[in-house]
Amino acid sequence: MTAPVMTATALARHYEVGGGMFAKPQTLRAVARVDFDLYAGKTLAVVGESGCGKSTLARMITMIEEPTAGSLTLDGQPVVRARWPKLRQDVQIVFQDPYGSLNPRQRVGTILMEPLAINRRDMKKAAREEKAREMLGLVGLRPEHFDRYPHMFSGGQRQRIAIARALMLDPKVLVLDEPVSALDVSIQSAILNLLVDLQERMGLAYLFISHDLSVVRHVADEIIVMYLGKAVERGPKADVFAAPRHPYTKALLSATPQADPAARKERIKLVGELPSPLDVPPGCPFAPRCWKVQDICRETRPELDLPAHAAACFFPLKPGENATDAVLSEEDFNTESLPQTD
Amino acid sequence: MSLLSVRNLSVSFATSAGVFKAVDSVDIKVDKGEILSIVGESGSGKSVSMLAVMGLLPWTATVTADEMIFDGHDLSMLSARQRRHIVGKDLAMIFQEPMSSLNPCFTVGWQIKEALRLHLGLDRRARHARAVELFELVGIPAPEKRLSAFPHQLSGGMNQRVMIAMAISCNPKLLIADEPTTALDVTIQAQILDLLTGLREETGMGLVLITHDMGVVAETAERVSVQYAGQKIEEQPVASLFRAPHHPYTAALLDALPERATDKRLPTIPGVVPGQFDRPAGCLFSPRCKYADDKCRAKPPPPLGGDLGYARCFYPLNTDERAAS
Numbered sequence: 001m002t003a004p005v006m007t008a009t010a011l012a013r014h015y016e017v018g019g020g021m022f023a024k025p026q027t028l029r030a031v032a033r034v035d036f037d038l039y040a041g042k043t044l045a046v047v048g049e050s051g052c053g054k055s056t057l058a059r060m061i062t063m064i065e066e067p068t069a070g071s072l073t074l075d076g077q078p079v080v081r082a083r084w085p086k087l088r089q090d091v092q093i094v095f096q097d098p099y100g101s102l103n104p105r106q107r108v109g110t111i112l113m114e115p116l117a118i119n120r121r122d123m124k125k126a127a128r129e130e131k132a133r134e135m136l137g138l139v140g141l142r143p144e145h146f147d148r149y150p151h152m153f154s155g156g157q158r159q160r161i162a163i164a165r166a167l168m169l170d171p172k173v174l175v176l177d178e179p180v181s182a183l184d185v186s187i188q189s190a191i192l193n194l195l196v197d198l199q200e201r202m203g204l205a206y207l208f209i210s211h212d213l214s215v216v217r218h219v220a221d222e223i224i225v226m227y228l229g230k231a232v233e234r235g236p237k238a239d240v241f242a243a244p245r246h247p248y249t250k251a252l253l254s255a256t257p258q259a260d261p262a263a264r265k266e267r268i269k270l271v272g273e274l275p276s277p278l279d280v281p282p283g284c285p286f287a288p289r290c291w292k293v294q295d296i297c298r299e300t301r302p303e304l305d306l307p308a309h310a311a312a313c314f315f316p317l318k319p320g321e322n323a324t325d326a327v328l329s330e331e332d333f334n335t336e337s338l339p340q341t342d
Numbered sequence: 343m344s345l346l347s348v349r350n351l352s353v354s355f356a357t358s359a360g361v362f363k364a365v366d367s368v369d370i371k372v373d374k375g376e377i378l379s380i381v382g383e384s385g386s387g388k389s390v391s392m393l394a395v396m397g398l399l400p401w402t403a404t405v406t407a408d409e410m411i412f413d414g415h416d417l418s419m420l421s422a423r424q425r426r427h428i429v430g431k432d433l434a435m436i437f438q439e440p441m442s443s444l445n446p447c448f449t450v451g452w453q454i455k456e457a458l459r460l461h462l463g464l465d466r467r468a469r470h471a472r473a474v475e476l477f478e479l480v481g482i483p484a485p486e487k488r489l490s491a492f493p494h495q496l497s498g499g500m501n502q503r504v505m506i507a508m509a510i511s512c513n514p515k516l517l518i519a520d521e522p523t524t525a526l527d528v529t530i531q532a533q534i535l536d537l538l539t540g541l542r543e544e545t546g547m548g549l550v551l552i553t554h555d556m557g558v559v560a561e562t563a564e565r566v567s568v569q570y571a572g573q574k575i576e577e578q579p580v581a582s583l584f585r586a587p588h589h590p591y592t593a594a595l596l597d598a599l600p601e602r603a604t605d606k607r608l609p610t611i612p613g614v615v616p617g618q619f620d621r622p623a624g625c626l627f628s629p630r631c632k633y634a635d636d637k638c639r640a641k642p643p644p645p646l647g648g649d650l651g652y653a654r655c656f657y658p659l660n661t662d663e664r665a666a667s
Binding site: 049050154155184185186187188189190192193196211213214215217218219251252255256257258259260261262263267269270273 | 383384481483497499527528529530531532533535536554555556557558559560561562580581584585594595596598599600601602603606607608609610611614
């Protein structure tokens with residue numbers, strides 16, 4: 001197997017929050033010890049609910065924020081703050097909201113040439129423009145769009161512009177932070193196709209952050225499921241979807257609506273909310289909401305087990321195991337019995 | 343008799359560039375205890391048609407309808423005062439953007455209790471008890487504490503749940519939910535959809551679910567109405583819509599779903615939804631339709647019969663299904 005483009009080892013990011021003149025600041029563990037490898041031409045998807053640390057992960061990989069602990073390597077070289085300016089050119093990001101991520105006062109051409117103007121100072125202006133026009137064609141926009149302003153475009157076209165801008169410096173890694181969740185279905189499919197084309201053509205490694213499992217199922221090669229800053233399951237797409245091993249993954253899959261009215265399936269209803277990341281339970285973070293929870297789960301934190309398809313769980317699900325085998329019956333899932341989580 | 347019956351509803355906006363028709367002769371019918379889902383892309387007029395029913399459109403909008411009857415009241419004939427007695431009580435709506443729909447100057451508790459005071463006339467203690475109960479119902483943790491929070495202190499998902507609690511506070515007869523779960527995580531979304539369908543079972547509430555998420559439609563709705571560029575182009579019970587869509591747009595929309603894909607490349611719909619200035623003379627979908635011919639481009643197709651899902655198309659798909667269903 002080829003060497004990974006980017007490797008993260010035990011990556012973590014903590015924030016100090018609160019605190020005052022006398023109060024001690026608390027530590028918020030946004031991301032705790034996450035490992036992954038990104039390969040050229042492959043897509044790693046990170047899924048999880050809001051507050052699970054997906055976006056913090058993206059900010060560390062794109063070198064917007066420094067990890068508190070752990071290490072990151074790009075092409076075998078360690079990513080350290082001193083070398084950020086150089087390495088950042090290889091890691092680019094596309095944001096979720098194409099309305100907020102483009103400067104309304106710049107023409108599309110200027111937006112596309114700006115990365116070159118900053119990072120390729122020796123490049124002639126004509127060469128920059130030529131490259132920007134070429135990129136415009138590559139993402140499926142027309143040459144006359146070069147001189148227009150972002151407000152003249154639809155959401156899907158704006159996302160194409162954002163993708164074009166991210167590719168101007170020929171990055172090796174592209175971080176896609178919910179790139180299609182603000183788009184309509186018919187536009188979404190076109191953008192997903194574009195991303196597939198670009199990946200094949202340029203050999204990009206994608207880190208695809210999403211909460212939409214049906215999109216992830218389509219684009220991903222490998223999946224990391226995150227819960228409260230921790231990776232709870234990691235494995236190849238087919239395995240994770242066919243036989244989820246962590247109860248949280250199973251619940252997430254069962255809660256995702258399927259566009260097929262005939263498919264009657266059991267839905268695992270999770271009770272309660274994500275615990276506050278300021279006050280993560282000492283054991284498994286999912287223990288308060290889990291239906292398989294036992295004493296050991298509340299006391300000891302499980303780590304990812306097998307290398308191929310890993311789950312951080314003491315009692316991983318076996319293939320074909322149903323949640324209804326669990327001890328809790330339907331009555332126990334009443335909303336009245338919601339545990340107070342804060 | 344149906345709970346809500348709207349015939350031939352049109353809404354046009356007077357803009358500086360001329361009249362823009364946002365909703366074009368749409369019929370809506372909801373029975374007691376029924377879940378109707380309206381799907382369509384942004385700009386298809388699904389929200390505007392429902393805002394027209396609620397009477398919440400600005401003065402620039404011109405609303406015309408042959409009939410607009412809710413629970414025996416003719417909505418087009420009501421005075422503003424009479425309308426206020428119905429809207430918010432028997433006819434409630436969950437709005438799309440919770441952040442901009444809640445008043446930032448008042449606590450969420452004050453806002454939810456306002457409806458309870460005006461519509462139900464509960465006393466202070468009963469209002470408080472009911473507000474706590476409602477917050478528990480929609481899954482807001484620590485409801486007592488949250489009642490005194492301002493909208494900016496809560497997350498988007500939490501505000502959305504406040505909106506939902508507010509809409510169901512007076513046990514409405516018809517609830518219009520405009521993208522109620524778009525801002526929420528899937529596990530919370532499942533909770534909320536269960537809550538809404540549960541309420542329907544308990545109180546016989548009718549539910550209009552506006553969404554663009556085909557997964558939510560498939561799992562929740564009973565009847566689905568598909569809108570495109572302001573027109574209702576197809577309406578069918580949910581199972582047969584997903585099995586045998588009659589309008590090419592519906593078929594293309596379903597094919598574009600990633601989970602139905604068989605290939606790494608998804609089928610797409612070329613082009614964009616027609617806007618104010620490039621509305622085609624014939625079928626509105628004809629510029630993007632792969633089956634369109636000169637007849638489609640020349641003249642708008644009238645809706646077909648109920649057995650073909652009222653599809654506005656000259657060449658409906660899956661016609662052999664007619665015998666089967």
